[in-house]
Amino acid sequence: MARDVRRLAAGRWAGREWAAVRRSVHSAFEESGPERDTLVQSLKAAAAAIIAWALTGWWLQAPMAFLAPWTAVALVSGTVYQSLRTGTQQFAIIALGTVWASAALAITHDQTMAAMLLTLPFMTLLGNYRRFGSQGILGASTALFVITYGSSSASTVGHRLLETLIGAVVGITVNALILPPVHLRSVRDRLRQLARNSANLLDTMAHGLREDSALERAESWHAEASRLTLSLQGVADARYWATEGARWNPGGRLRRTGPPPPPFAEDIRWGRVCTRILAVARTLNGIGDGDMGLPTPSPCFLVELSDVLEQAARVCAEEAEPPVSSPAAERREAAFDKAWTAHRTLADNFQQQKGTAAAVGGELVLETRQLLMELAPPP
Structure with missing residues (x-):
């Protein structure tokens, strides 16, 4: 019985993974997005490795030709600047590991164990030096390859350095000249996704407040x-990649990049919007939690609150769509006007609240007002 359950769970997991792979493949071929970017960078890395091997293993007949494609693959990074920085770090640490290991072999007269004792502790410790970044481990790895290969002649050392340099040049060149990554679209996509998620949550809250058990799902x-506020970090990461992607990048001249990302002020504005949504949800959760002791406003007040949240959701939904036409802006403006109309009705109803329920209702009136003010279109 337990085995059948495990098989069923494994089958479901495999089905979900296969479905996710199919969606990713479909997205990569059908539309621009992260999946297509991943496909392009993967093919570029494979092309860089093939070119590096052709130069070193096929044409130069180098003794350790694998160093070139190994280096080339690692340098097809997410940005051109990162490729250059990583290439410098990688070549420096690989060169140091090669020279140090070759010197250790020469001193120990090609005794493998003695050369490892002289090399690996030092190179492993040096690999943690922050200036080498994530490439530090390659020093010890390269030294290990050199020692196990067992040759410390000057010509062999020169070949290893040349192979590494060829791989670095090939990787950087391929990344910089073949569809160089620019990451301008990511900021727009993340902001639209944030607006879409905000719209979905506000709409869910609006419909929930109209039900008999209105506050059972407030938690x-x-x-x-x-989670909305946490997703702001994704916008910040996309902004970082867009900034770094523009450094030393010929992409603006070699390929279409689309319009520039939205100004940083939009990140700040949506951060405030998410904070206001969180404040409304926190208050509703306090009402729904009996242990908090917050009184519940009248059902009529909650219905009118749902009208405000529903119109705010429509404003967010319109902002999540690309601004391709004036009707979209007109729909957003209409939803924004309806939201303020619903808020005025909510504020009028607040006057009828009595006792401690009025304090909770006043907080919700203030929080939704601030939410609508943050959703106001930028000047």
Whole structure:
């Protein structure tokens, strides 16, 4: 019985993974996005390795030709600047590992164990030096290859350095000249995804508030709103990649990059929007949690609150769509006007709240007002 359950779980897992792979492949061939970027960079890395091997293993007949494609693959990075920086770090640490290991072999008269004792502890420790970044481990790896190969002549050392240099040049050149990554689209995509997620959450809250058990799902709304604020880090990461992607990158002249990313002020604005949504969800969660002791406003007040949240969701949904036509802007403006109309109705209803429920209602009126003010289109 337990074995059948495990097989069923494994089959479901394999089905989900296969479905995810199919979606990724379809996206890579059908539309621009992260999947296509990954496909392009993977093919570029493979091409760089083939070119590096052709130069060193096939044409130069180098004794350790694998160093060239190994280096070339590692240098087809996410940005041209990163390729150059990583290439410098990698060549420096590989050159140091090669020279040090060759010197150790010469001193120990090609005794493998003695050369390892002289080389690996030092190179492993040096690999943690922050200036080498994530490439530090390659010093010890290269030294190990050199020692096990067992030759310390000057010509052999020169060949290893040349192979590494050829691989670095090939990897950097391929990454810089063949569809160089620019990452301008990522910021727009992340902001639109954030707007889309905000719209979905606001719409879910709006529909939930109209149900009889309106606040039973308030805890899940609060958790989802917390994840919204965490997703802002994805926007910050995309902004970092867009900035770094433009450094020393000929992509602006060699390929179409599309419009520039939205200004940084949009990141700040959406950060405030997510904070306001979280505040509304936190208050609703406090009402739904009996242990908090917060009084519940009248059902009529919650219905009118749902109208405000529904119109705010439509504003976010329109902002999640590419601004390709004036009707989209007109729909956003109409939803924004309806949101303010619904908010005025909510504020009027607040006047009818009594006792401690009025304090909770006032907090929700203030938080939704601030939310609509943050959703106002930039001047």
